[in-house]
Amino acid sequence: MEPWIPWDADEEEIADLFILREAIPPSLRSPLLSWISNRLPSMGYSGEWTTPGMVHTLEGVLRISFNASQEGMPRARLIDELVSRGEKMILRAVDFLASLSEPDNFGHQPKEIQELDFYLGLNRSAVEIYLSEKRNYRLRSRLPEGVEELAQAAINMREDAGVHLANAWHAAFDLEPNESYAMTEAIRAVEAACKSVVLPKDKKATLNKCVIAMRDQKGWTLVLNDSDGYPDHLQVLIGMIETLAKAQPDRHAGTKPTVLQAQAHVQLASTLVHWFASGAVVRVATSH
Numbered sequence: 001m002e003p004w005i006p007w008d009a010d011e012e013e014i015a016d017l018f019i020l021r022e023a024i025p026p027s028l029r030s031p032l033l034s035w036i037s038n039r040l041p042s043m044g045y046s047g048e049w050t051t052p053g054m055v056h057t058l059e060g061v062l063r064i065s066f067n068a069s070q071e072g073m074p075r076a077r078l079i080d081e082l083v084s085r086g087e088k089m090i091l092r093a094v095d096f097l098a099s100l101s102e103p104d105n106f107g108h109q110p111k112e113i114q115e116l117d118f119y120l121g122l123n124r125s126a127v128e129i130y131l132s133e134k135r136n137y138r139l140r141s142r143l144p145e146g147v148e149e150l151a152q153a154a155i156n157m158r159e160d161a162g163v164h165l166a167n168a169w170h171a172a173f174d175l176e177p178n179e180s181y182a183m184t185e186a187i188r189a190v191e192a193a194c195k196s197v198v199l200p201k202d203k204k205a206t207l208n209k210c211v212i213a214m215r216d217q218k219g220w221t222l223v224l225n226d227s228d229g230y231p232d233h234l235q236v237l238i239g240m241i242e243t244l245a246k247a248q249p250d251r252h253a254g255t256k257p258t259v260l261q262a263q264a265h266v267q268l269a270s271t272l273v274h275w276f277a278s279g280a281v282v283r284v285a286t287s288h
Helices: 011-017 026-039 052-062 075-084 087-099 111-122 147-157 159-173 179-198 207-216 233-246 259-278
Strands: 127-131 137-141 220-222 281-283
Touching: 026 075, 026 087, 026 111, 052 087, 075 087, 087 111, 087 137, 111 127, 137 159, 147 159, 147 259, 159 179, 159 259, 179 207, 179 233, 179 259, 207 233, 220 233, 233 259
Parallel strands: none
Antiparallel strands: 127 137, 220 281
16 A cells, blocks of 8 residues: 555655655554454443453463453553553554454455555555465564565575575564574575575585685676676675675674664575576686
8 A cells, every 4th residue: 555645745745755654653543543442352232342352362462461350341441551551562462463364265355454454554654464474464564665576586586595585584574573583594595595506516515615615716706797897796795795694793692683784684685695596696717
């Protein structure tokens, strides 16, 4: 869902409409809370209460206490409890309630997911809804237009590297990122793609071993044009690989990486996997 563009918007206003905002911008707060409320099963004559089962489930999932009675809880009070605990808890509630929905037999989104997707896209939220491998819906960080398609292309090119790369993307961009795992899987993805090109007969080749081989062997380069040997494409390639290999700060008991570091790391890995899998990394004959 793209943002609505006023008929008289100028170019600057239009560009601003497509910039990703915070996860819950002010214009999204009310519809998002209404969406949560509508997903809560109702009980009682007026339907203003939600069931004890849902209250207790949310308490367990979110690991908080609503101090509710055994008879359930007013829906409005439950929403107020979520709001009082901040944006993170609201998003976790949305994530859990969305996960209860699955596509129909034709692969179409159910009505409640279409509604959520509509409001997240309309308000250019920094999070989006997606269909997980378990065939239910979850929240994740929204990617700029085109980035996801490029990543998916890299994932599809090689099955061995693609599995690691897919794991890395999910770990880096999930609502609750696992930064270290994302960076580890990104390195494994590039290692699998690189060794299949540089050292195809060495099943135990490491990323470092591949770099040494490319330095020792003659002719490794990229299919990109240069200007009289500048830039040195082999050094560009090796520099990117070494940046990837050395960029994980906690790999050797260092500090935990940030989410931004993990996401940048995974995007760099996607480019490298794509280059090796597509044939952009080549070895040409050199004159002696």
